[in-house]
Amino acid sequence: MTDSPGIVVTGASGRMGQMLIRTIQDSSKARLVGAVEREGHAWIGQDIGAAMGGPETGVTVTDDPLEAFASAQAVIDFTSPAATVAFAGLAAQARAVHVIGTTGMTDEDLARIHVAARHATIIRAGNMSLGVNLLVQLTKQVAAALDEDYDIEIIEAHHNQKVDAPSGTALMLGEAAADGRGVDLGAVSDRGRDGITGKRERGHIGFTAIRGGDIVGEHDVLFAAAGERITLRHVASDRAVFARGALKAALWGLGRKPGEYDMLDVLGLK
Numbered sequence: 001m002t003d004s005p006g007i008v009v010t011g012a013s014g015r016m017g018q019m020l021i022r023t024i025q026d027s028s029k030a031r032l033v034g035a036v037e038r039e040g041h042a043w044i045g046q047d048i049g050a051a052m053g054g055p056e057t058g059v060t061v062t063d064d065p066l067e068a069f070a071s072a073q074a075v076i077d078f079t080s081p082a083a084t085v086a087f088a089g090l091a092a093q094a095r096a097v098h099v100i101g102t103t104g105m106t107d108e109d110l111a112r113i114h115v116a117a118r119h120a121t122i123i124r125a126g127n128m129s130l131g132v133n134l135l136v137q138l139t140k141q142v143a144a145a146l147d148e149d150y151d152i153e154i155i156e157a158h159h160n161q162k163v164d165a166p167s168g169t170a171l172m173l174g175e176a177a178a179d180g181r182g183v184d185l186g187a188v189s190d191r192g193r194d195g196i197t198g199k200r201e202r203g204h205i206g207f208t209a210i211r212g213g214d215i216v217g218e219h220d221v222l223f224a225a226a227g228e229r230i231t232l233r234h235v236a237s238d239r240a241v242f243a244r245g246a247l248k249a250a251l252w253g254l255g256r257k258p259g260e261y262d263m264l265d266v267l268g269l270k
Ligand SMILES: NC(=O)C1=CN([C@@H]2O[C@H](COP(=O)(O)OP(=O)(O)OC[C@H]3O[C@@H](n4cnc5c(N)ncnc54)[C@H](OP(=O)(O)O)[C@@H]3O)[C@@H](O)[C@H]2O)C=CC1
Pocket: 010, 011, 012, 013, 014, 015, 016, 017, 036, 037, 038, 039, 041, 078, 079, 080, 082, 083, 100, 101, 102, 103, 104, 125, 126, 127, 128, 129, 168, 242
């Protein structure tokens, strides 16, 4: 078992951090070698297993990412945009594969990740589940098959702790729809309708975000025309689907040449 690739999880106390730690520990293909949290976090210095309320793992939560990354083959990172940009530079320094699940990144953040990918293998996706990545491909196909008589609306729902909107997944689906239609999403995107908005513009792609309770993640892509509607839907009911995808991505990335990849590459869906 000691020969299996070592993985560090950042944001170890988070919803996804804890799910990732459990997923890696249950896997025979990888081992947990580090757990990173921010400076001053109550879990620093504690065994990650004990901090999560279970048996000890021998991995102590640290606030020193570079030291943790130096002993790992891959870093799985579901944190915040600012943290992820910093981790991208450090993972590149440590020559570790960097799997990024963090959403809500600005164009500037993405440009910095692009720079880090000159020296590191980075796999980034707003959604790491197999189901959503299949939905991305289906959305592209349906959008390519239908003309602008079909209004495209993307509706997403998440728990009340989510800080970014639209979700990373909704943006992936919007990009796929725009791609299928051969248009630039930035030019046709309708976000945050409120007040006297005027009639819907033909060819636009609309986004709606619902936030409530403990919804894990739900995405609908609606194609609405006069007389008929098609809805493509994905419902995640367990964060394990994201964690399993992220671990698969980390293992896929080992030995790959530096560059930016996504889950479609990992799943062979391109
Ligand atoms: N791509 C995908 O498949 C999925 C992506 N996500 C995305 O993953 C991200 C995290 O989601 P979720 O787990 O629900 O959020 P949480 O808020 O539960 O977890 C984020 C964790 O990151 C920690 N963190 C923030 N900054 C740092 C830092 N500088 N160093 C170390 N740790 C840090 C937070 O610590 P603290 O609490 O102290 O701030 C927290 O523990 C979001 O962007 C979300 O959209 C989520 C699910 C699936």
